[in-house]
Amino acid sequence: MKLERELDRPLWYLLPGGLLLAAVTLFPLGYVLWLSLQRHSPLHGPPRFIGLDNYLRLAADERFWNALWNTVYFAAVSVALELVLGLVIALMIERTSRGRALFYGVILLPWAVPTAVSARMWEWMYDAQIGVLNYLAGVHVNWLGSPGWALNAAIAMDVWKSTPFVALLLLAGLQSIPRDVYRAAAVDGASGWTVLARITLPLLAPVMLVALVFRTIDAFRVFDSIYVLTGGGPADSTETLSIYAYKVLFQGLEFGYGSALAVSVFVCVALAALCYAQLMRKALR
């Protein structure tokens, strides 16, 4: 009896996951924060505490601002497209009767291919001279090599790759909406669009928020696909914060400054998440 009462305490359910999270992440996150306050590079002798100097350097670093803008643009455009497309796909699957499983599998394909591999494939498809894209379209667009196109080309790949993530979540959300709700709406004589706008979307809103938040987090941290596609070029036009951080950390070996960059990614994502939370609160009111 005592034990049963104990089992009602949320602590026991939160503890295992919480412990793992704490054990695995607290040290790395703390370490990154601590590094960001240091001048820390094996090339510069012993590490030195320098307070917020790395952040001041960020503020004056053109390349940081360029990367920030690229990241924001990338995240905004790709997440918006993914959300719309993902919703359309989820609705379509939901309403398909024949061949539904096949449809589902096909939609999942892009997400299931390892990113590093699909990025290589896209790089090749995009190639201006021997790529299949220009060949099929009969054009000579310098997809990855012109500053105007490159970031958008990277977005197209990310949308291709990540839309299934959104679709999958939204589909699961749709599947949990009680049928009776639709029946009631049908009885009330609501049209398809009204049902979508007034019933489906509001009921789907929490799952959409999850999809939005996690896609934004991922888009803000985008690394491998762009790194393989363009390496940040041409002329830094596709360099995102993560790529810049990667170059500073693992190539330049400036662990202090690189960590400050990483923290800036964190701050950006956290701000975005806060905005979403505010928007949601307003929308729900």
Next chain:
Amino acid sequence: MRSALRAAGMALIIGYCIAPFLWQVITSLKPAAELVSLPPLIPTRLTAEHYAAIFAGHPFLRIIGNSALVAACTTLLALGLGAPAAFALSMLQVRGRAVILAGVLAISMFPPVATVSPLFLALNALGLHDTLFALVITYTTFSLPLAVWLLANFFAALPRELYAAARVDGCTACGALARVVLPLAAPGLLAAGLLTFIFAWNELLFALTFTATEAARTIPVGIALFPGLHEVPYGEIAAAAVTVTLPVVVLATVFQRRIVEGLTAGAVKG
């Protein structure tokens, strides 16, 4: 007219999703000499040479086995830890619920390129270098936020009375979770599980850093080992990609059919 439009839309979307993959399939079946030449778009003859190459030249089966084990364990662990946490956050009374959710989310906000080296330090200190276990722990940790958020949402959408009924009928909180809450949140569970599985199946950065030998090598690292110093064997890469992607998708499809469609046809009546 409407249905024609819908069919066209569907075709367009399927095309967008499948065409690049189809191109990989074609590439994987092209003879080496035709690999980079266009035309022909469709190979003049099909060859299995690239598929033979990935299994002959590399211990690829072992690597797939590693990945399968890592991904399966990660999925089980992430759901096993995430579901109770999500359950507590959505069904039990938790003080500071929003703070916990935000904290969990914050963990996934740091770019992996920054966390990989301190994690490496920590795992080395624990003697977990070059083990699959190191990967499972890491992947589980970084999948947990999504699992918790997603499942908390799905649980919260269930009628509270079902949980109450299960409790009155004699279940402990834990029993109610297992017997009533989890089965009803199957679509969410499947989605969370699938996303976790695929994440673990495809992750490169951590895998590359934490593993050294075939004992713990996973698929993305294995494929990253295909290119030579300058040469990129597109045919083999494509063959490997197709080989490791199809089983996952087939598995997902089967699960979707079995679990979700059985349950959701009538959905949960509030």
Next chain:
Amino acid sequence: MSRWAPALLLACAAVLLPACDADGPTPGSTVVVFKHGKLFGDAAPLRALLDEFERLHPGIMVRDETLPAGSDEQHQFYAINLQANSPAFDVLAVDVIWVAEFAHAGWLHELALELPPQERSAFFPGPIEAVTHQGRVYAVPWFVDAGLLYYRKDLLEKHAFPVPRTWDELARTAQAVMAREPGIAGFVWQGKQYEGLVCNALEYMWSNGGEVLSAGRVVLDTPRNREALAFMADLVHRYRVTPASVTSATEEPSRHVFGQGRALFLRNWPYAWRLFQDPRSRVYGKVGVTLLPHFEGGASAATLGGWQLAVNRHSRYPEAGRKLVRYLASVPAQKRLALAYGFQPARVALYRDPELLAAQPFLATLERVFAAARPRPVTPYYVRVSQVLQSELSAIVAGLKTPEAALAAAARKLREILADEA
């Protein structure tokens, strides 16, 4: 589900934790781990070589562990491991541009005995320069790479053009041939924003007498460099002999374009030669190779690439590691690897070895290329220097910046980086 989950987890843990000593070493022996990027297709010849080493050195076992071939992935891997003082490997293959950096970071053992002064002349001078940091050597050159000019023999003959010796000749020849051969690009090279772009650009600057650093000072923003890079940009924008897509090209796309018979000239590394010599290749028998052109008054210059052998400072078995380095860098070992993989040895003498030349006649051509090949600026900060250059050079190639503006900006940033040293 939740009932059997714990049991399952236990079972998994049993499998996931290291399967200890299944085929571990015999007790008492030293296991040396040799870490290297993937260089070769088939692992067997290298393994045979290592087995031979084990026979010669009883008590030492060698395990070789492969990293992906990408230079960035390897640098990342080494940075994380060496910064963590990891003893997970003893001997490592180091890119020619990293030796000074790794040495400066204190990550490598000095290899004075493995490469004593009297033995250094047995290697090409470029790699020796690259492995020397502040007067000490930290790695032994293993094999070398350098930029080459590939050309279409058949097309030059058909239109009666000589093989170009200067950049100017190359541009004019390319324009002329392009006018008569529709669908042919003039000159393809590597212009994506990555290390390869720096390799390409340095070849223009050097062949015009320009430099990046001199005696530790930045000498980038000079008329010679401006002229050289202006020419590089002109190839795309003025002479139009290089397609604009060069801004996304790495080695493979440029090789494929040339290999498809769709380009007249190609700048690439020696590896392409073997592939063009494949009878199934569309350009089989139609390709010639020569030194890269130079500017009027300059001399041809090729950027040096290649890999060196070094010993991890935190190795548990540095002595065994040194033995392995000495063995792998020895004449017989380099020769065997060259025969097995077609890799280009760092030892000059091997380029006169009859057996090797008989198997790979191409090596005779390469000797003078490697003899003149130059390492990229040897400084511990090279990777940072290169990042600045990549970004500015990419802007030049893409036509976003003039060479004047880009070089001025690059020079300013390089001075900041080098000022850090003080």
Next chain:
Amino acid sequence: MARIRFVKLEKRYRAQPVLAPLELAIEDGEFFTFVGPSGCGKSTLLNLVAGIDAPDAGAIYFDDDRVDGLAPGARDVAMVFQSYALYPHLTVRENIAFPLRVRGLARAQIGREVGRVAEALGLAALLDRKPRELSGGQRQRVALGRALVRRPRVFLMDEPLSNLDARLRLEMREELKRLHETYRVTTIYVTHDQEEAMALSQRIAVLSAGCVQQCATPQQVYADPANLFVAQFVGSPPINVIGGDALHDVPCAAPLLARHANVPLVLGVRPADVEVHSQPRADTLAAEVTLIEPTGSDLWVVGRWRGQRIKGRAAPGASPERGATAHFSVRPERLYVFAADTGTRLRSD
């Protein structure tokens, strides 16, 4: 089966009292109903008994066992929810068997028990269906079956009939009563429908704002309301309330009023105790007819008299017409007097 006792039971929500300290005993085998408007705390009380919610103070006893610290499953109660809360992923059979399976009963015994209950509730043909394939009434029966299968000490029913249509509701009401008479399990029933409460219960407690207003047999609550709230809540059609100056012109009211001359008063009289005649009599008051409601057995007449609304039953033979004047006679012994400010019932003796 058990006698249930609440001792100073209290529940607050964010410092707002949901349930004022409650002292009450429910007898073994009794059918006891909490009735009140929504938000009066009746469902909260039921959740406290079930253990779904925890009290802030006080205690709950089943016989001599204190149960408020026990997990719901350990209290041996069964509950029927307003929404039925059937497990949608289980068949009818599995739903009914659920409480037994959780308790680890042998398969054979579970089968027997389920069969017995299904037989009793007429569910035998539906056992392999999923809840979504059932009609509302069938779902209701399954919910009952799930509660009955275990022979618990206490039955809890949270508005179990409110989702049914009127006809089915009456049927099920009878069924509930029959079941209670068969099994004699102590039952706490919660509803906002006073008629349902009266029809089913041995005793009812009228709740308002977390306080019990009156606890008595249905007849007592109806005939002898403790206060104006109870009087107004119980009885259909609802009681007539007459206040203000008009009070003193109600025939026969004077003696009653005289006893409480020092406080402002209101009078209450149930429509069933008001007779409407076509012709005036000595003790009638003349009102303009504003509404006529025939219900088949009765003819209800609403009139306006000196600004007050008054409802009565047409006397046999009377045929009032809308807009005309009718004559309402009040049975003086059925007049209730309440204090106008507190609503307290003021008794004559």
